[in-house]
Amino acid sequence: MYDPILDALRRGAVADALIAAEALVAERPDDAQALRWLSAAQLQGGQPDAALASIDRAIALAPDNADLHLARAGVLVGSRRPDEAQASLAQATGLDPNQFTAYLVQAQLALGRGDLEEAERLNRLAARVSPDHPQLAAVEGMVTLRRGDADTALKIVSAALQVAPEEVQLRYSLGFIHMALGHWAFAEQAFRGVVERTPGADSLRSLIADLIRRQGRPADAADELVPLVARNNAPALHRYIGHLRLAAGQDEEALASLRIALAGQPRDRDTVLAIIEAWRRLGMQDDARNTLDAALATTPDEHDLWLARLLFEPVGSAEARAVVERWVSAMPQHVPAMEAQMSVLDAAGERDAAEAVARRIVALDPGRASAEQRVVEALFERDPVSAIARVGELADQATEPHHKRSLRSWQAFVRDRAGRYADAAATWAALARELAPTRLPLWTPSGAQGPWPDVAPIPMSSAGRPYPILLWGAPGTVVESIAGVLGAISHRLRGDRFLPNPPVDAFQNYHTPARLLSGELSGEACVAGWRETLANRSEDGGIVDWLPWWDNALLLALRPHLPEALLIIAVRDPRDAFLDWLAFGAPAPLALDDLDAGARWLAQLFDQVADVHEHDLFPSRLIAMDAIKDDAAAVAQALSRALGAQLTEPPSSGARRFPAGHWRHYADVLAGPFAALTPVAVRLGYPEA
Structure with missing residues (x-):
């Protein structure tokens, strides 16, 4: 949409740029970016007053857009009258200022369209005319900032301000550099200096207001904008003030x-x-x-x-x-x-x-x-x-393949409702086989049986501090319902292990159980690595760490080195869990290309859960999800009992899974997988049939 304008500006075809920009603004009068590039074309075409009016219209539409204020700063540089430039430059260099101003305006335009090499080249040409002029530092500082080196940019502009403290363009640059560094108060101070020294720069107050907001003072930010309303009655300005008043509770x-x-x-x-x-x-x-x-x-x-x-x-x-x-x-x-x-x-x-x-x-x-x-x-x-x-x-x-698979899965659910259970299972199994190459492999359970190291005393340093909670559930247990409730009522849940950039520690690595059993990884190092990543995930160590996998071999690390933790495990009739996994999938996209092998693997996971529970291997709570998986309030109540604290009950999402015992409809068609799961189901207290 903007490319024809930008291309014309790069080629120096000012007339073409103006035609394209004017046409776009006529078509999209409320498009702030279109007005921004119209302003650039007008400035390059020798229409500084029109350029300033266009960029001010853009700012009226998007008063909190910092890039527009930066563009306005460039327009102000390019809008200087030749006689004014003559007076200021004659004092500094005694040279013809017109050539300097032309170079500087072109450098600002290049900077505005992101052409850093061209801005740098033109700034060097300007420096040949007036090597000590402070505005050179403004361009150099902004080029350096755009290249990601805000600290160096700050040094460049700050040094120039020592020489020319009244130079407005330097203060503009200083403000944007402080913004990049997150120095909101210093940025506010710099831009206030521009307003004080530049008649007609009141539109910059909207940027100042945004900086005040970033400092946690929305009411003051709104007050900052009130003087603008008399001169700029734009709806966007009133919307911005309204947002700020809401944030302030006004x-x-x-x-x-x-x-x-x-x-x-x-x-x-x-x-x-x-x-x-x-x-x-x-x-x-x-x-x-x-x-x-x-x-x-x-x-x-x-x-x-x-x-x-x-x-x-x-x-x-x-x-x-x-x-x-x-x-x-x-x-x-x-x-x-x-x-x-x-x-x-x-x-x-x-x-x-x-x-x-x-x-x-x-x-x-x-x-x-x-x-x-x-x-x-x-x-x-x-x-x-x-x-x-x-x-x-x-x-x-x-x-589209993804859409086709979704519809086939829907058809399987319709078949389930119609009592066509064999057809439903066949469709889900076929879909699982097709998706297996793109899914994660099943990890290999270690079968760890001990002997276990003693559970260490809870450190005195943990007294009175939030304790870590480890959350896990096998595929099909609908552990995500627990995670959803905890995420809705607490800021401590971390689901980042299921996101593209998970924490890099032993709890994320499939090979950890084998390494712990072999001694290649010590329990102390395992927990130490977890604590290192915890520093970026929790302010006080209080975290609900949702794990993508579990193996009892982790107890070799947790019992002696993280005794203050609590393990929460979602459980469900393993046969219902298997059916749920087949039909709905799981939070971790695990491959299920062989139903019998997948059921045997799932049975091993539930056997480990039973070991933890029966032998009290670690402080843990089992949350039975069979009857509550679709009811957020009931999940919150179960967690309240498990944690010994009254939790807020969030509303349910409305999502529904199969009811408890639905596996029985598939007893014949999935007889093989259920045969592998029934012994551990009985061990966990579920009926055999």
């Missing part, structure tokens, strides 16, 4: 600003979301309805406004239905509006009408998930075989 003042922002930009999602929060805090549902109705009267085709309006009616109520009918009337071909209509019809028990809407959606947007699910549900109620066939047709039509 909800009534926030609502006042956000009303103005919404009136000026009813299509702006950030404004809509912020004003929803203000109404929610103040409990002003009637005001929300009236204000949104007024906005919809002038902007009836705005999706976000309709969604916001729906938020202020009870779900499934007659009032909500009336809003949806108005939405569909205003946007009759808008699929989300039709989806809302489908939902309210279902809530009212008008099943046939909901299905009819779903079929209209599919006609407009073939394959739309919400509508296809509703159509399949309707078919299932009449004829399960037709529902299965419908999903199969969708899978056949899909061209």
Whole structure:
């Protein structure tokens, strides 16, 4: 979108750049970046006043965008009048300033478009004209900053300011360098120096306000912006003030600003979301309805406004239905509006009408998930075989492999509901085999049986401090429900071991059990390495470390060197766990290409859990997930009992897994895997059949 402008600027084709930029701004008048590049083209084309006006319009649209303020700094340099440049440079060098100014303006333009080599080259040419001019340091400092060396940039600009403390461009550069270093207060001070020394630089106050916000003073940040409102009544500025007032807890003042922002930009999602929060805090549902109705009267085709309006009616109520009918009337071909209509019809028990809407959606947007699910549900109620066939047709039509696999898995779930258990299992097994090459291999359980080192006394240094919790569950135990609850109510959960950049320690390495048993890795070194990574993962050592694997060989390290830890293990009937793993997968993407081998492996994991529990090998709590896996409040209650502390009960996600005992439907088709799992199921207290 911006490439034609940038390409023309690089080629020096100013006229082409201006034409492209003006066309883009005409098409997208609220695009701050388009205005930024229009400003650059205008400046390069010898229109400094227009350039300054364009960049100020851009800042009005995005007042907290630091890059726009940096661009404005470049415009100010390029906007200097020749006579002003003559006076300042004649005193310093006695040379013709026009050549110097031209080089410097071109260097600023090159810097603005990210061409650091060109900016550096032009700055060297400017230095030949006036080698001691302080503005050279401003360009040099910014080039150095853009190359990632903020400390050196700070030295360059600070030294120049010692010589020319009143030079505004140096203060601009200093402010951006301090920002890069996270020195918010120093950056604020530098930019205030620009405002004090430069008439008309008030737009910089929005950047100063953002720096104040970063220092944890949102109310002061909002106050900083108030003087701008008299000169710049832009909706974006009012939105920004509203956000700051919300952050400061000044909800009534926030609502006042956000009303103005919404009136000026009813299509702006950030404004809509912020004003929803203000109404929610103040409990002003009637005001929300009236204000949104007024906005919809002038902007009836705005999706976000309709969604916001729906938020202020009870779900499934007659009032909500009336809003949806108005939405569909205003946007009759808008699929989300039709989806809302489908939902309210279902809530009212008008099943046939909901299905009819779903079929209209599919006609407009073939394959739309919400509508296809509703159509399949309707078919299932009449004829399960037709529902299965419908999903199969969708899978056949899909061209993207991931989408096709998702539809095949859905078809398996429909088969499960229809009692076609053999077909369902066959589909899941086929999908598991296809995915196996892209999945992690199953780790080899060590079978460690002891003898175990003594559990060390809990160190005195741990007294009164949060203790570490190790969380784990075998595939299919739905341990992720425990992790979800802990993540919702505590900042201590760490799920980074399942992310692309996990901590590098022994708890992440499949080979750790074998190394501990052989003596290649000592228990002390194992825990020491974990503590090293802990420094970047927890401020006080209190952590819930969600482990991707478990082996009892870890007890060789934990018993003597981490006795203050608590191990929480999710458990479930191993046969239900195996079925869940096959159908739903697991948090760690483990390969399951051979069902019998996978079941034997899973049985070994549960045997280790039974060993820990029966012989009290380590401080641990088993959380039985069979009846609570889908109920976040029940999971929180189980954790409360396990930890001896009352935990907050978060809302459930609505996700559902197979009910306890569902494995029995698959007793014949999965007889081999279940035969391997039944002994350990009985050992854990589950019935044999």
